[in-house]
Amino acid sequence: MAQHRVVIVGGGFAGLQLARDLKCPGTSITIIDRRNHHLFQPLLYQVATTVLATSEIAWPIRTLFRERKDISTLLGEVVGVDVAQRSVSLKGGHTVPYDTLVLATGARHAYFGRDEWEPFAPGLKALEDATTIRRRLLLAFEKAELEADPERRKALLTFSIIGAGPTGVEMAGIIAQLAHRILVEEFRSIDTSSSRILLIEAGPRVLPVFPPALSDYATKSLTKMGVEVCTGRPVTACSEDGVSIGDEFIPSRTVIWAAGVQASKAAEWVGAERDRAGRALVEPDLTVAGHPEVFIVGDTASVRTEDGNQVPGIAPAAKQQGKYVASVIKARRLQKPAPAPFRYRHLGNLATIGPSSAVIDFGKLRLKGSLAWWIWGLAHIYFLIGTRSRMAVALSWLWVFTTGHHSARLITQKETLKDEV
Known part of the structure; x- marks a missing residue:
């Protein structure tokens, strides 16, 4: 047969x-x-923001199925x-x-018909995107350290995240932590705590798939961390010099797309x-x-x-x-009766905001704060592939939690005109 x-x-x-x-x-x-690897996309933003290394959230597909002789893999x-x-x-x-x-x-x-924005506002879907964004973030601080002009330095230390879904919220929180806490003692000519982090959302609130009470908590937590939350104002223009929110232009040399x-x-x-x-x-x-x-x-x-x-x-x-x-x-x-039509079972929504701060919506059960943060972390560790990956991510998070330092802060890509900040 x-x-x-x-x-x-x-x-x-x-x-x-x-x-x-x-x-x-x-x-x-x-x-x-x-690509030759499977990617755990829910933690991709942590590679982009220097928390995790690429090898901790990606695995070669061939390796995953090496014992399945009925499976072949083609690149x-x-x-x-x-x-x-x-x-x-x-x-x-x-x-x-x-x-x-x-x-x-x-x-x-998706740039909603404005694909020309992509070179200036990269999105986050692949490992290459994450390492590009990480490189731009770190280079922004390095270039600001060398910049004598105060206005250019201010633009270099302004970071704009477009889109306030879970990815945008999570990235804004970590960038704020990186700028306002982690890097403060490492530069001599600039004060990284003066960095401006903008989270821009065209809709009326952040985390729109969450209940309003949890969205409000996320907004207050981000504001407390030093993030400027701009809701109800869509981006109207984007260039290498910055973004326009309505009629207001904001000089910003690092823009990240998390909108669609x-x-x-x-x-x-x-x-x-x-x-x-x-x-x-x-x-x-x-x-x-x-x-x-x-x-x-x-x-x-x-x-x-x-x-x-x-x-x-x-x-x-x-x-x-x-x-x-x-x-x-x-x-x-096996010539058996067909299963019933597909029915999706929603397990809940989770989003982390910052250190010991997260929101969880399990329907009737809604959590926020440090308990939600621990549940969020355990859930993500559970879904990682393999004991080695779970241990590596858990140890990385433990290191960040206890020392306040990120371990994946290497600038490894060669600078190109497209990637210049």
Whole structure:
């Protein structure tokens, strides 16, 4: 009997969960990703802000599945899908045939039609983004130390984060800690505590997916840490010199984008109907209409909850979808009844603000402060892959907690014109 070929495009949370759960006789799995590693994105901002090293939140995909002889891994960039011939096209001319295809290609930054802002306001989706932002942050202080002009120095010490969701809030808190506490004793010509950290949100409040009371707590905590929270005022312009909020221009040589995402082009590859964010509108079993052999999951798919809301683009949602698709494929291969339509189970929202400060929304149970911070930390350590990673992150956090110093403050990338601050 011929092998049933399952091709998974994307080694993120959904793709990895699917590969792990899909163990079925006569089935081979091929994972295709343009990077050779799986990334724990919820902690990516901590790499960007010097708390963690890259190796602590990323693992080679091949290593993760070295004992699974039914799984092959290919390093390549998918550029198209031929649904008629059932093949995936890779950049460089290679093709990979499939019997079942799962597209779990994630999302990219969305600048709401202003893509020209990207060179000046990098987003945070990959390790390369994190190391670029880390480099810009650290170079801003180094260049300010050399700068004699007070206005240019002020611009170098002004950091603007656009978007006040969990990533924006978490980054603003750590940058404030870095500038106002950690670096204060290390520079001689500048006072890093005079740094200005702006958190800019077009909506009426920070952390909009959280209840208003927790949003208010986050705003007060950030303000206490020295972050200027600007809500209800969208960014109207962005350049290498700074940002404009409405009619006000703020000189700022370091700008970070945390405002929005756009789905990958996977929906276009298979001719699926898309929503405004480019996500594929999928069937209740996460397949593409007219193509039951093609599944789309994770940030690439538009999936609705029972009450009609969009399933959030977070790791638990992606893992649940990966697990569900594995059960569907397994049922088909074993000729068993199909599982019931996918139902998302929301586990709650978590966001950290600063040292010993976080907010958690578990529905009826809502927490804030130091207890929420400990729960947030334990939850993230639990979901890391492998004992070594859990220990490494726990030790890094313990070091920061006890000494107040970040250990990943190396400037390692070569300076380019695009990356200049």
